[in-house]
Amino acid sequence: MKSRQFIQSLEKGLMILKVFSGSRASLSVTDIAGSCGMNMATAHRYLFTLKELGYLEQEAATRRYRLTPKVLKIGVAALNTMDLKNRLLPHMLETTKTFDVTTQCAILDDTDVVVLDRVRSREVVNWDIGVGSRLPVYCTAMGKAILAFLEDEAQTGLLQRIRFERHTRHTLGTPEELQADLARIRDSGYVFSDQELTMGLRSIAAPVFRNGRVEGAFGISYAVNRANEAGLESALVKQVLQIAAKVSF
Amino acid sequence: MKSRQFIQSLEKGLMILKVFSGSRASLSVTDIAGSCGMNMATAHRYLFTLKELGYLEQEAATRRYRLTPKVLKIGVAALNTMDLKNRLLPHMLETTKTFDVTTQCAILDDTDVVVLDRVRSREVVNWDIGVGSRLPVYCTAMGKAILAFLEDEAQTGLLQRIRFERHTRHTLGTPEELQADLARIRDSGYVFSDQELTMGLRSIAAPVFRNGRVEGAFGISYAVNRANEAGLESALVKQVLQIAAKVSF
DNA sequence: AATGTAATTTCGCAATGCGAAATCATGAGG
DNA sequence: CCTCATGATTTCGCATTGCGAAATTACATT
Numbered sequence: 104m105k106s107r108q109f110i111q112s113l114e115k116g117l118m119i120l121k122v123f124s125g126s127r128a129s130l131s132v133t134d135i136a137g138s139c140g141m142n143m144a145t146a147h148r149y150l151f152t153l154k155e156l157g158y159l160e161q162e163a164a165t166r167r168y169r170l171t172p173k174v175l176k177i178g179v180a181a182l183n184t185m186d187l188k189n190r191l192l193p194h195m196l197e198t199t200k201t202f203d204v205t206t207q208c209a210i211l212d213d214t215d216v217v218v219l220d221r222v223r224s225r226e227v228v229n230w231d232i233g234v235g236s237r238l239p240v241y242c243t244a245m246g247k248a249i250l251a252f253l254e255d256e257a258q259t260g261l262l263q264r265i266r267f268e269r270h271t272r273h274t275l276g277t278p279e280e281l282q283a284d285l286a287r288i289r290d291s292g293y294v295f296s297d298q299e300l301t302m303g304l305r306s307i308a309a310p311v312f313r314n315g316r317v318e319g320a321f322g323i324s325y326a327v328n329r330a331n332e333a334g335l336e337s338a339l340v341k342q343v344l345q346i347a348a349k350v351s352f
Numbered sequence: 353m354k355s356r357q358f359i360q361s362l363e364k365g366l367m368i369l370k371v372f373s374g375s376r377a378s379l380s381v382t383d384i385a386g387s388c389g390m391n392m393a394t395a396h397r398y399l400f401t402l403k404e405l406g407y408l409e410q411e412a413a414t415r416r417y418r419l420t421p422k423v424l425k426i427g428v429a430a431l432n433t434m435d436l437k438n439r440l441l442p443h444m445l446e447t448t449k450t451f452d453v454t455t456q457c458a459i460l461d462d463t464d465v466v467v468l469d470r471v472r473s474r475e476v477v478n479w480d481i482g483v484g485s486r487l488p489v490y491c492t493a494m495g496k497a498i499l500a501f502l503e504d505e506a507q508t509g510l511l512q513r514i515r516f517e518r519h520t521r522h523t524l525g526t527p528e529e530l531q532a533d534l535a536r537i538r539d540s541g542y543v544f545s546d547q548e549l550t551m552g553l554r555s556i557a558a559p560v561f562r563n564g565r566v567e568g569a570f571g572i573s574y575a576v577n578r579a580n581e582a583g584l585e586s587a588l589v590k591q592v593l594q595i596a597a598k599v600s601f
Numbered sequence: 602a603a604t605g606t607a608a609t610t611t612c613g614c615a616a617t618g619c620g621a622a623a624t625c626a627t628g629a630g631g
Numbered sequence: 632c633c634t635c636a637t638g639a640t641t642t643c644g645c646a647t648t649g650c651g652a653a654a655t656t657a658c659a660t661t
Contacts, residue, residue, distance in 0.1 A: 108641080110401040110618070112361035112649070117405060117426075124429030132608060142651055147609065152359040156366060166608065166657095170430035172461035177366075178427030179484035180373030181419035192480065200474050212421035220482060223471055225449050231441065233469060234483040235428035357610080359649070361618070381639060391620055396640065415626095415639065 115141065119149050120158065120174065129167040178235065185210065187311060187319045187350075188219040194346040195222045198323060202339060208311075209245045210319035211253075212237070214265050216246045219319070226326065230301055241265050241281050242274045244296035244308035245320035250281075251288040252310045252317045273298045293344055294322075295336075303327050307339050309347035321347050364390065365398050369407065369423065378416040427484065434459065436560060436568045436599075437468040443595040444471045447572060451588060457560075458494045459568040460502075461486070463514050465495045468568070475575065479550055490514050490530050491523045493545035493557035494569035499530075500537040501559045501566040507534075522547045542593055543571075544585075552576050556588050558596035570596050 122138050123130065136146035150168055153159040159168045182188065188208055195206040199222040207221035215237040223231075232238070240246030240261070250258060267276050275281050288294050293309040308322030323339055330336060371387050372379060385395035399417055402408040408417045431437065437457055444455035448471040456470035464486035472480075481487070489495030489510070499507060516525050524530050537543050542558040557571030572588055579585060 106400070106404075107618095108397050108400045109404060110361055110365065110397055112359055112617080113365035113398065113401050114405060116359065116362035116365065117407070120426050123433075124425050128433035133606095143608080144610085144651060144653095145649080148357050148359055148649075149362065151355070151357045151609090152362050155355075155358060156363060158366070170426075170433065172430060172459060172466040174430050175427040175466060175484045176373050176486070177369050177419075178424040179482075181421060181423045182482070182484065184372075184377035184419060188482075196472070210421060217421040217424060223445070225474075233428075233431065235424045235431065237425070356649095361648080382637095392639080393620060393622095393641085394618080397618075400640090 115139070115145070116149050116153065119146070119153065120170075123168075123170050129162065129165070129169040131165075131167050135168075182219060182235070185219055185319075187313075190350040191311070191321055191346070192220060192222075194321070194350065195220070198222075198342055198346065199224060202323070202325075202335070202342070204323045204325040204329075204339065206321070206323045207245070208319055208321050209238075209249075211240065211246075211249045211317075214240055214261060216240055216243055216249065216320070224325065230304065238300065239265075239268070241267060242270055242296075242299040243322075244294040244299075244306035244324075245322040247281075247284060247288055247296065248294045248308040248310045248320040248322070249317050251285040251294070252312075254316070270300050271298050271302050275299065293340055293347075295340070298327065305330065305336075307336070307343050309343045310351075311347050312351040314352065318351075321350070364388070364394070365402065368395070368398050368402065369419075372408075372417075372419050378411065378414070378418045380414075380416050384417075431468060431484070434468055434568075436562075439599040440560070440570055440595070441469060441471075443570070443599065444469070447471075447591055447595065448473055451572070451574075451584070451591070453572045453574040453578075453588065455570070455572045456494070457568055457570050458487075458498075460489065460495075460498045460566075463489055463510060465489055465492055465498065465569070473574065479553065487549065488514075488517070490516060491519055491545075491548040492571075493543040493548075493555035493573075494571040496530075496533060496537055496545065497543045497557040497559045497569040497571070498566050500534040500543070501561075503565070519549050520547050520551050524548065542589055542596075544589070547576065554579065556585070556592050558592045559600075560596050561600040563601065567600075570599070 118139050119135055122135060132143055132147050132150060136143040150159060154161055157173045158171060160171050161168050191208045198206045203224045205221060205224045208219050209216040210219060218232060218234055218236050220234055240250050262278055269276060275284060293307060296306045298304055303326060304324055305327050306322055306324040308320050310317045311319050311321055321343060323343060367388050368384055371384060381392055381396050381399060384399060385392040399408060403410055406422045407420060409420050410417050440457045447455045452473045454470060454473045457468050458465040459468060467481060467483055467485050469483055489499050511527050518525060524533060545555045547553055552575060553573055554576055555571055555573040557569050559566045560568050560570055570592060572592060
């Protein structure tokens with residue numbers, strides 16, 4: 104039983120918006136009613152309301168609904184209130200320029216890291232994640248950087264909720280492997296991740312602190328074949344640590 | 353009087369989320385109640401619900417609420433369903449690499465253009481807008497590119513809603529000036545915008561069509577001083593038009 | 602036309618959310 | 632340490648809102 108304070112109509116409305124995130128672009132009343140377990144009349148009322156408010160639009164022909172750019176407004180506000188991004192951005196630009204690597208910053212949300220911003224290297228990679236995308240903590244450099252320095256209770260809770268999935272042959276598969284890795288990371292202060300999420304891609308990351316607590320992470324990614332360049336990776340590690348230290352407090 | 357179908361609780365909940373977008377990062381119950389014109393008990397119920405659902409978190413000390421990264425999930429889904437972005441991205445990467453300019457794509461939302469994605473040039477500019485940010489239609493190259501090719505009724509309606517504000521000495525100040533500019537744009541097929549929004553910054557943009565209707569725009573920006581480089585700007589115009597044509601259908 | 606499928610609206614009833622007021626923190630003075 | 636003040640949270644009875652079954656409408660197919 105929910106608290107007396109809980110407003111169910113709001114939950115339903117947001118549930119509908121969320122369904123759009125998971126599924127395809129355009130959905131019909133029936134689709135929504137089905138996937139939310141609502142009566143069709145109910146689903147229709149909510150869709151109608153969201154349309155009125157401008158968060159959804161309806162194709163005239165098919166009567167199907169799709170998200171409008173207005174929904175972005177809400178999320179982007181959240182992004183901009185994260186000053187981690189603002190503190191890091193100049194360093195990201197500079198690092199990308201100097202080493203021609205992709206730099207990014209991210210924060211934790213449950214068992215995912217959320218990419219706040221990224222500066223792309225000039226080399227076009229087949230792989231491209233965007234601002235706001237989510238990646239699993241346990242197989243990303245930034246994820247592990249944050250995880251390693253999380254408060255104990257938060258960390259153990261989180262570790263239990265992780266559902267391990269093998270993305271490449273380098274992906275860690277068990278909590279134990281991850282624990283061991285985290286211990287190593289705590290020692291060295293940074294993460295070196297070799298193709299744990301995507302084949303062909305390496306990353307280096309370090310945590311950023313705010314008042315002594317992990318706030319997020321700074322990371323860089325580059326193609327494996329660049330490992331040949333003499334001294335590159337050690338320079339990158341140095342760079343990552345230096346920047347993470349500079350913006351931490 | 354609203355339709356019988358309209359669900360007020362959802363409106364209130366979303367209104368609260370929206371207030372966070374406009375104002376500062378963290379808000380108290382009283383703040384919300386004030387700016388939404390709600391009873392404090394009501395505001396509290398909604399904040400409580402949003403917290404339960406994970407869209408807000410509450411600082412233990414101050415009892416104030418702030419947005420969580422979870423709200424991003426909703427908006428980002430909208431971004432990813434826009435295949436305009438996916439179609440353009442490879443060309444953006446290539447263009448940025450070739451000319452070392454910042455490339456971007458955007459769509460229209462009411463009187464703003466919303467930046468879907470951008471690839472930064474290597475030159476670090478003091479100015480930096482991010483994914484999801486909104487810029488006024490009437491003083492951006494991409495905005496005018498879209499506006500110029502909008503259906504008549506949509507265009508006239510929109511023109512009336514624009515509130516002109518002078519950002520630089522090049523900013524257009526009246527509907528008439530804008531109209532004249534749009535006519536010129538329709539002739540040439542592209543927009544050349546010189547420091548209309550930000551001093552020191554030039555942009556070139558062209559509309560992208562989908563089934564013959566404007567879907568969004570592709571644009572590039574660069575520092576004014578690069579206008580010296582012989583042939584650069586005409587090459588850029590050619591590039592913009594070529595790419596816009598390629599991804600249109 | 603007849604049939605089927607999906608969207609929309611109606612309507613009476615019950616649950617939900619409302620606001621005034623009470624209660625519970627927390628902090629600032631005295 | 633107590634009091635007052637301020638803000639957050641909860642209670643509670645009542646009116647409103649939102650619910651679902653069913654009716655209606657809108658289209659596409661046969």
